[in-house]
Amino acid sequence: MSKLHQMIERNSLVMVLMITIVASIGGIIEIAPLFTIENTIEKVEGMRPYTPLELAGRDIYVREGCYACHSQMIRTLKTDVDRYGHYSLAAESMYDHPFQWGSKRTGPDLARVGLKYSDDWHVAHMKEPRRFVEGSIMPGYAFLADNDLDLDRAPLSLKALRMAGDPYTDKMIAEAKQDILRQADPELEGEDDLEERYGEKVQIRDFDGQPKRVTEMDAIVAYLQMLGTLIDPKQVSDKIRAEEAAKSKALKGESQ
Amino acid sequence: MRISSGKIEGYILILMTLPLMVLGGALAFYGKEGALVFHGGLIALVTSYAIISIFRKMSEPAQNIPLEYNDGVIRAAVIMTGIWGFIGFFVGSVIAWQLAFPDLNIDLPWTNFARVRPVHTTSVIFGFGANALIATSFYIVQRTSRARLAGRFTPWMVLWGWNLFVILGVSGYPFGITQGREYAEPEWYADLIALFVWVAYLWVFLATLSRRAERHIYVANWYFLAFLIAFAMLHTFNNLAIPISLEYAKSYSLFSGVKDAMTQWWYGHNAVGFFLTASFVGMLYYFLPKAAGRPIYSYRLGIIGFWGLVFLYMWVGSHHLHYTALPDWVQVLGMSMSVILLIPSWAVVFNGFFTLNGAWHKLRVDPALRFMALAVCFYAISTLEGVFMAMKPVNALSHYTDWTIGHVHAGALGWVAFITFGSMYKLVPWVWHREGTYSKRLEAWHFWLALSGVLIYVGAMWNSGITQSLMWQTYNPDGQFAFAFIDTVDAMHPYYIARAFGGTLYLIGFCLGAYNLWLTIHPRTPIQMPDQQELKPLPTVNLNKATVKSPMSVKATETPTGPAE
Ligand code: HEM
Ligand code: HEM
Numbered sequence: 001m002s003k004l005h006q007m008i009e010r011n012s013l014v015m016v017l018m019i020t021i022v023a024s025i026g027g028i029i030e031i032a033p034l035f036t037i038e039n040t041i042e043k044v045e046g047m048r049p050y051t052p053l054e055l056a057g058r059d060i061y062v063r064e065g066c067y068a069c070h071s072q073m074i075r076t077l078k079t080d081v082d083r084y085g086h087y088s089l090a091a092e093s094m095y096d097h098p099f100q101w102g103s104k105r106t107g108p109d110l111a112r113v114g115l116k117y118s119d120d121w122h123v124a125h126m127k128e129p130r131r132f133v134e135g136s137i138m139p140g141y142a143f144l145a146d147n148d149l150d151l152d153r154a155p156l157s158l159k160a161l162r163m164a165g166d167p168y169t170d171k172m173i174a175e176a177k178q179d180i181l182r183q184a185d186p187e188l189e190g191e192d193d194l195e196e197r198y199g200e201k202v203q204i205r206d207f208d209g210q211p212k213r214v215t216e217m218d219a220i221v222a223y224l225q226m227l228g229t230l231i232d233p234k235q236v237s238d239k240i241r242a243e244e245a246a247k248s249k250a251l252k253g254e255s256q
Numbered sequence: 257m258r259i260s261s262g263k264i265e266g267y268i269l270i271l272m273t274l275p276l277m278v279l280g281g282a283l284a285f286y287g288k289e290g291a292l293v294f295h296g297g298l299i300a301l302v303t304s305y306a307i308i309s310i311f312r313k314m315s316e317p318a319q320n321i322p323l324e325y326n327d328g329v330i331r332a333a334v335i336m337t338g339i340w341g342f343i344g345f346f347v348g349s350v351i352a353w354q355l356a357f358p359d360l361n362i363d364l365p366w367t368n369f370a371r372v373r374p375v376h377t378t379s380v381i382f383g384f385g386a387n388a389l390i391a392t393s394f395y396i397v398q399r400t401s402r403a404r405l406a407g408r409f410t411p412w413m414v415l416w417g418w419n420l421f422v423i424l425g426v427s428g429y430p431f432g433i434t435q436g437r438e439y440a441e442p443e444w445y446a447d448l449i450a451l452f453v454w455v456a457y458l459w460v461f462l463a464t465l466s467r468r469a470e471r472h473i474y475v476a477n478w479y480f481l482a483f484l485i486a487f488a489m490l491h492t493f494n495n496l497a498i499p500i501s502l503e504y505a506k507s508y509s510l511f512s513g514v515k516d517a518m519t520q521w522w523y524g525h526n527a528v529g530f531f532l533t534a535s536f537v538g539m540l541y542y543f544l545p546k547a548a549g550r551p552i553y554s555y556r557l558g559i560i561g562f563w564g565l566v567f568l569y570m571w572v573g574s575h576h577l578h579y580t581a582l583p584d585w586v587q588v589l590g591m592s593m594s595v596i597l598l599i600p601s602w603a604v605v606f607n608g609f610f611t612l613n614g615a616w617h618k619l620r621v622d623p624a625l626r627f628m629a630l631a632v633c634f635y636a637i638s639t640l641e642g643v644f645m646a647m648k649p650v651n652a653l654s655h656y657t658d659w660t661i662g663h664v665h666a667g668a669l670g671w672v673a674f675i676t677f678g679s680m681y682k683l684v685p686w687v688w689h690r691e692g693t694y695s696k697r698l699e700a701w702h703f704w705l706a707l708s709g710v711l712i713y714v715g716a717m718w719n720s721g722i723t724q725s726l727m728w729q730t731y732n733p734d735g736q737f738a739f740a741f742i743d744t745v746d747a748m749h750p751y752y753i754a755r756a757f758g759g760t761l762y763l764i765g766f767c768l769g770a771y772n773l774w775l776t777i778h779p780r781t782p783i784q785m786p787d788q789q790e791l792k793p794l795p796t797v798n799l800n801k802a803t804v805k806s807p808m809s810v811k812a813t814e815t816p817t818g819p820a821e
Contacts, residue, residue, distance in 0.1 A: 005559055009473045012465040012481070019482050019566055023489070026570030026593070027522055030586050034515050059506065062436035065370030065429075075579035077652055079729045083737060090581035093513035098437050101517055101580060105656035106355070108741045130358070135746045139354075139361035139368035152288075156500040160508050163498050 044091040046231040049166045050223075051198045052154040052176040053183040053214075057223025059157070060216050061100065064141065071102035072111040072227070085112040086233035095166055107138055112228030119207050122221045145208055145217040151177045172197055183222065184214045201230060262408035266314045269409055270307050272452060277303035279445060286502040291431035295424055295445070295505070302420050310409050325398045326405040327687045333391035333415055334684060337676070338770050340383025340422065345763045347376040352756035356749065366430035374429045374441045380668065381439065381531060383422045388676045389535050390415055390457075393480045395683060396542045397461060400477060401468030410460050417453035421446050433505040437520050439527045440494055444507045447495040454491065458484045475558045479538030482566050486530040494523035514581055522573035529569030532672050537565075537604050540628065543679040545611055547625045548618060553610035557603045564600025568593050575646035578655060587648070594646030601639040608632035623699035627678030630707065634670025638663060658748070659721025662714045669710045669762060677702065677769060684773050694775035698768050705765030712758030720751035 008014050050058060061067075072093070074084045081087055088111050093099050117125075124131065127145060129138040154176035162168045172179070175193070182190045183204050191204055203225055208217035280303060283296025354360045354369045361368045398405050405411050425442035428434065434441040442450070461484060465473060497507040509516050545552050552558060574582060574590030612619075612629055619626050641663050645654045654660060681699060685692050693699060727747060730738040 002555070002559075006472070009478070010471055012462055012473060015473065015478065015481060016462070016485060019485050020489075022563060022567045023482070023486050023570050025567065026572075027489075027493075030571060030574065030589060031515075031518055031522060034518055034583070034586075063432035063434065064368075065373065065434065065436070067436060068370040068373045071656055073580050075652075075655075077579055080579075083728070083741075088581055090514045093517075093581070095512060097512045097516065098435065098509040098520065099513055099516040100436065101577075103438065103576065103656070103660065106745075133742055135742055135749075137355055137358040137745060139358065139370065140363035141368075142363060143365050153500065153504060153506070156504070157506070157508070160498045160500040164508055164510050164512070166512075 044089065044231050044236050046199070046201070047091050047094060048199050048230065049095045049161070049168060050226075051179060051183055051194070051202055052158065052172075053180045053219055054223045054226055055157055055161075056149055056154065056180065056216075057219035057221070058096075058100075059153075060144065060220045061223060062098070066110075067100045067102040069102075069104060069106035069138070071105050071109045073101035074109055074111050080109070084109045085228065086237070089231075089233055089236060091236070092228070092231065092233070095161075097161060097164055097166075110224065110227055114225050114227040114229040119205070119221055119225065120209065122224055123208050123217055126217065126220070141217075141220075144220060145210065145215055147216040149180065149214045149216050149219050151180055151214070154180055169197075180214060184218045185211065187211075201226075263314060265407055266310045266409055269413060269456075270310055272456075273303050273307055273413075276449060276452065277307065279448070282502055283445060287505075288503040289431070289433075289505060291428055291433055292503075292505045295428065295433075298424070299420070299445070299449070302416070306413060306416070313409070324404070326394075326411060329405070329411040329415055330391050330394050330683075330687050332412075333387050333394070334680065334687070334773075336415070336419055337384055337387040337391060337680070338773070340379050340387055341673075341766060342770065343426075344376060344379030344384050345759070345766050347372060347379060349756065349759045349763050351376055352752070352759045356752035356756050365432070371430050371432065374434060375426050377439060378422060378425045378429075378441065381527070382425065383419075384676070385531060385536075385672060386418060386422070387415075388680070389480075389483070389539070390418065392539045392542070392679055392683065393461070393535070395687065396474070396476050396538070397464050397480070400474035400542070401465055401470060403464055403467040403469060405460065406463030406467065407460050410456050414453055414457045414460060417449060417456070421450040421453060424449070428505065435495070435497065435507065435509065437494070437509070439524055440491075440520070443505045444495065444497050444499050445505075447491070447497075451488070451492060454484070454488050458488065474542075475552065475555075475562070476538040476541040478562050479534045479541065482562070483530045483535035483538065486526060486534070486566070486570075490523045490526050490530070494519055514583075517577055517580070518574065518582060518586065521576040522570070525573040525576060526569055528667075529565070529572075532667065533569075533601075534565055536672055536675050537561075539679050540604070540608060540631070540675055543675075543682055544608060544625075544628050544632075547622065547628060547678070547682055548612055548615035550611055550613075550615055553607050553613070557607045561600045561603030561607065564597075564603065568597045568600060572597060572646065575651065578648050578651040591646050591648055595643055598639060598643045602636065605632055605636040605639075608635075621696075623696065623703040624678045624681035624693075626703055627674045627681070627706075631671050631674035631678060634666055634674060634710070638667035638671060641666065653725045654721060657721040657725045658717045658751070659725070662717030662721055665710070665717065666714045669706070669713060674706070677706070680769075680773065684776055688777050690776055690779075692776075694772050694779065698772040702765045702769040702772065705761050705768065709758045709760075709762030709765060712761065713755050716751040716754040716758065720748050720755075723747055723751075 008018055049055075072088070074080050074086070074088045076087045092111070093101070121132070123145065125133070126140070127142040128140050129136040155173050158168045158173045158176050162173070175197070178190070179194055179197070182188050182194045183202065184206060186205050194204065195202055203222065206218070207221040207225070208215050210217075277300055280296045280299025280301075284293050284300055285296070287293040287296055350360075351369055351373050354372075358369075365371070394405055394411065421442065424446040428443065428446070429441060433443055435443055440447075461477075461480060465477065496510040498510060499507040511519055541552060541558070571593035572590050574586045575594050578587050578591070580587075608629075609632060612632075615625070619629055644650050645659070645663060654663075681693055684690070724744045724747065727739045727744045728737075732738050
């Protein structure tokens with residue numbers, strides 16, 4: 001061994017080559033299959049890309065770094081499921097660039113927080129967490145209600161996400177700004193258009209209690225309220241399990 | 257053909273810097289967000305300054321390369337280590353107090369915990385850690401190769417370029433510029449700069465090695481090489497993203513969901529593995545034997561430890577994703593490899609301890625060596641702990657809790673920072689040509705404050721982590737949860753105060769250390785013993801392949817220059 005190694009340690013280029021090879025193996029074996037094996041993410045009914053308003057909310061979630069305190073990944077453990085609901089499926093984060101599963105639960109998991117509280121509760125809680133929840137250590141985000149949402153970003157964002165593989169259509173991109181207004185202002189025409197593009201479950205209303213304006217608070221509450229509401233995870237995982245059972249039965253049948 | 261020193265190097269650097277300058281200008285011009293305009297302007301300014309000064313230096317009459325080690329850049333890196341260390345520890349203490357007393361968030365956009373937290377992680381890892389690594393790796397590669405650092409401008413570009421990257425990161429977060437991925441928060445334009453710098457760093461290192469006067473590459477340099485190569489791969493692949501335009505800093509990760517999670521933690525764990533471990537092991541393999549005055553105990557352990565680490569670390573990222581939507585086989589693979597990872601990790605530990613064997617008496621009189629010895633202890637503890645946490649049943653308990661934070665800081669405060677402190681107490685007198693540090697007593701104070709700080713911090717986090725996890729899992733007889741989430745938050749309060757207190761002690765210790773080193777560099781009384789080196793006229797040799805054979809090099813190579821066989 002040491003003869004061989006002496007050769008390596010006398011030649012820096014050989015060493016560089018060896019390190020590169022040895023260090024690449026792990027990543028290639030673990031990551032490459034995720035991109036090729038089809039069933040990493042099961043196809044699931046109901047999953048759709050974010051609406052421009054929700055996406056803006058998600059961008060704010062990322063910008064504020066909420067992931068430093070909140071996870072969005074309910075593990076398959078019983079205690080997680082009992083507290084937060086059905087465990088998270090891969091499909092549920094398939095449009096998340098980047099993922100926001102988080103690594104620390106200083107606050108509770110948010111993967112299924114959608115529709116758990118009213119909009120008013122969220123707005124008031126975001127502004128002043130300790131008014132409702134005594135002992136909360138969450139920072140206050142009152143400034144979100146003062147900031148008007150920057151609409152110009154929306155089409156750019158959708159375009160970039162399309163390049164990353166999300167199924168946004170030309171129409172969606174062209175209408176992005178208008179779609180934000182449509183979703184946050186129920187008075188505006190065109191709800192049907194919005195639903196046609198993003199499905200029936202799009203929540204259309206004024207979220208932040210300031211009907212005249214579209215603020216960053218509208219966006220973040222719209223995002224929070226849709227988290228975990230798109231699919232029925234139980235139905236989906238039952239279906240996956242049934243399919244798997246059928247498959248393994250079939251395999252057994254073949255081998256006999 | 258004879259070229260005057262640094263012409264080719266200078267032109268290549270200018271060619272590589274120009275696009276960055278254009279990019280900076282474009283961001284400053286098109287940017288719609290204040291912070292982005294500032295970033296663009298800063299990039300343009302720094303790069304144009306770099307280009308101008310390279311031009312000016314190149315047009316000076318050709319000079320011979322001085323026959324001495326290039327220590328100027330090391331001294332600058334040491335200073336930057338101190339500055340970032342202060343910022344990082346200070347901000348760490350601030351966020352620790354914020355968690356204990358949330359009113360300290362002041363609820364302004366740029367002061368709240370979640371925007372400030374990455375300022376802490378980036379300052380300590382990429383500010384404090386990386387600058388310490390630049391300083392020590394440049395020192396070690398010169399001494400163990402007995403050759404002057406390659407490049408006239410590149411080492412400086414590496415240092416300032418990297419610090420530009422860290423400044424771009426840290427100054428962006430409070431204004432909401434972030435990619436939202438742990439330890440890879442800086443946006444795409446900063447990432448490009450980091451990549452440029454990294455390639456330059458790798459070049460400096462390899463080019464210096466190639467002029468070495470020793471046949472063997474010393475073991476510390478293996479680790480630095482692995483760190484350089486691995487981080488280049490990780491950084492590039494993990495930061496693939498699509499910017500939305502030049503008007504906004506925002507970009508979207510190229511990957512999504514599960515794939516993004518796996519890529520990120522493949523990166524994240526190896527930021528730990530190569531940034532906070534392999535490279536610091538390199539530091540250990542030079543400074544520990546040097547300080548203890550004994551050769552490395554075992555060459556074989558060195559080899560096993562090295563290749564084991566390089567191979568295994570890349571597999572274990574998935575232990576950050578246990579019980580998630582990541583496919584099961586990847587989780588199990590990550591778990592298994594994590595367990596095996598204990599072997600190379602502890603190979604380093606054994607090598608460290610047995611190297612100290614026979615020098616234990618020095619621990620009593622040399623606080624710097626004490627720092628290093630304790631660093632090895634904490635390395636042993638945190639890797640053992642990590643292996644346990646990587647096992648799925650234990651991770652079910654530890655994940656998402658403060659236990660992770662405790663583990664992180666056992667490694668970060670106890671291992672990374674301790675080995676750095678120990679090495680700095682040796683390095684500063686060497687590169688400033690002083691006999692020793694200003695005060696051993698202050699060193700000892702620093703040691704005890706830091707040690708109490710870590711123990712309080714880590715003890716508090718173990719307690720709070722396990723308490724919280726158990727509270728989350730406690731059911732009443734009727735099948736309902738015994739505690740609402742907020743009850744578990746309340747229960748953390750005393751521990752958060754304790755942690756903040758421990759962190760503050762650590763910070764105070766650090767300030768004493770920095771003061772001590774400052775006085776070492778700028779003594780109050782004029783130095784008694786003038787530095788002999790500077791008195792002699794410097795012998796010079798012919799340009800490029802300057803191999804140093806000055807009195808300094810003899811002094812520097814009293815140490816084991818090759819692993820003991
Ligand atoms: C004065 C010393 C320090 C104090 C008071 C401190 C405090 C903190 C606090 C309060 C957090 C946030 C924990 C949470 O979210 O619950 C944190 C996170 C972190 N700190 Fe420190 N820190 C210190 C030194 C260091 C050093 C020296 C390093 C690395 C070399 C470091 C690396 C980290 C990392 C990587 C995290 C993120 C952990 C995670 O996400 O799991 N810290 N620190
Ligand atoms: C054999 C060695 C090690 C193993 C197997 C290991 C394993 C682990 C595991 C299982 C986690 C928890 C993941 C989770 O539940 O989220 C973790 C987190 C972490 N470890 Fe280690 N660890 C090791 C050594 C170290 C060392 C030496 C450091 C040095 C500072 C370190 C720094 C970290 C950091 C920063 C995190 C937090 C990541 C995050 O969630 O943000 N680890 N490690």
